[in-house]
Amino acid sequence: MSAPPPDSDRRFVLTLGCPDQIGIVARISTFIAELGGSIVEAGYHSDPVTGWFFTRQAVRASSIPLGVDEFRSRFRDVAMQLGPETDWALSDTGTLKRIVLLVSKEPHCLHDLLGRAAGGELPATIEAVIGNHADLASVVEAHGVKFHHVPFPRDPDERGPAFGRIRELVDSHEPDAVVLARFMQVLPPDLCAHWKGRALNIHHSFLPSFVGAKPYHQAFARGVKLIGATCHYVTPELDAGPILEQDVIRVDHADEVRDFVRQGRDIEKLVLARGLRWHLEDRVLVHGGKTVVFS
Template sequence: MAQPAPHHYRLIVSCPDRVGIVSRVSSFIAEQGGSIVEANQHSDLDAGRFFMRYDIQSNALSAEDFRAAFETIAREFDMAWRLSEPARPQRLVIMVSRQSHCLVDLLYRWSSGELDCTIPCVISNHDDLRALVEWYGIAFHHVPVDPADKAPAFAEVERLIEAEDADSIVLARYMQILPPALCQRYMGRVINIHHSFLPSFAGAKPYHQAFERGVKLIGATCHYVTEELDAGPIIEQDIQRVSHCHAPQDLVRLGKDVEKAVLARGLRWHLQDRVLIHGNKTVVFS
């Protein structure tokens, strides 16, 4: 008789650093009939903080039993922790405005199996990209934003996100600022791509800001969204060399390639539970 497929879990831990954490957790997993198939660990010596990500397989232990049994260790080491189940992909809502390059890239990567998630819908403040999204069989919601009164639009956005039971939200060049209440509610679960190498050139038209400054490098930053504009914990960044020969439109063109790659990497790591937030910084087990 064929054996049932093993359960697959990810254990994510952050706690004060001290001797014995790895030994205690590893022993617990072995005692419960589990195997560690990937281990990631980091000690922040300045902060005195320990970070851990374990990929675990077990033929015996259910997620509910694991959580109940592990709670004793979590209390002993004062852990902030969670257990995720990769067999249940995250539900990802994408938000976009008119520029399509990041959305096109994410949808292609999702359809090809590179991004392990479910995309129940795309929300946009413009109707331009409806045909593209619906071609993939994904629901498209047009929610216009009135500059004079944005509250009704964001109330509808929040309703849609809640109705879709979203685990995470990605702003794929969504050119509106989320209200503080929405940022707070989904803290650590909203990912943005900003078209500059933060903290330089935050805010609007960063490529034009970079051109005026005469920079020789432009970049893009994938980060978590907070109430402070373009100031959340950074997940991933990359750069592109430019020169005095490049006009602002050249920077925009070159930057789009960087934006797509940076957003895809950052989102993939988030979906794989490889990003641990600590204050306004991240530990990324890439």
């Protein structure tokens, strides 16, 4: 069962991106030091191509004599000094994040995430699972999670109301992550925009190879020697969102498409789980269609 960390492990996590300039780290770290904050983990990245600076800092919550709201409020001044484009957030690991899963019939990513949640591996609770088929309802409910069945009409042009219902259900949980766990449906542009930066998909190929449908069939036809999976943020352009994580697994001439499918599941599960964990731990900053991952 997912539960907030013990107080000694509770962190305030600051993520920030801004135009690169002299003295950013000095300002941020001086601000934290003056509050007595103990920085447990820190990542920095200066991108010479975009001229952008990125940082993530995890501060031991118990070392700061402030609540997260007050900490956030005081940090606002520092952020403002770094310029109007500065994009930052401050989260508190003492508050568990919330996940909603969208699924269809393929069970492996769902099973994997339910198992990880049950094992306390995810810093989040799975609030609900929504399926356009009901096949996976029972295992979801056995884990004590609510399952919603939103059937889809055959005709793709008539799916508007179903997506509307999904939006309503998802939003009712105010999720930090909307995970398409082999959902197999293309989200309409309005949902992509509405859940921007929160909707994660797992695509069963090493993108940008084999965009779209039946990537394992495409990979088999081309005769590749490795197959892969890609976890990316959902954007209106299909399979083109910022990539959080990818990995591959070796195949050979003896493997048929069904072997690709079977072996690919293992890599899909791992890649989605890693990408999701990094997202939930605020390790991912997006800029210019690409991600910085402080893993």
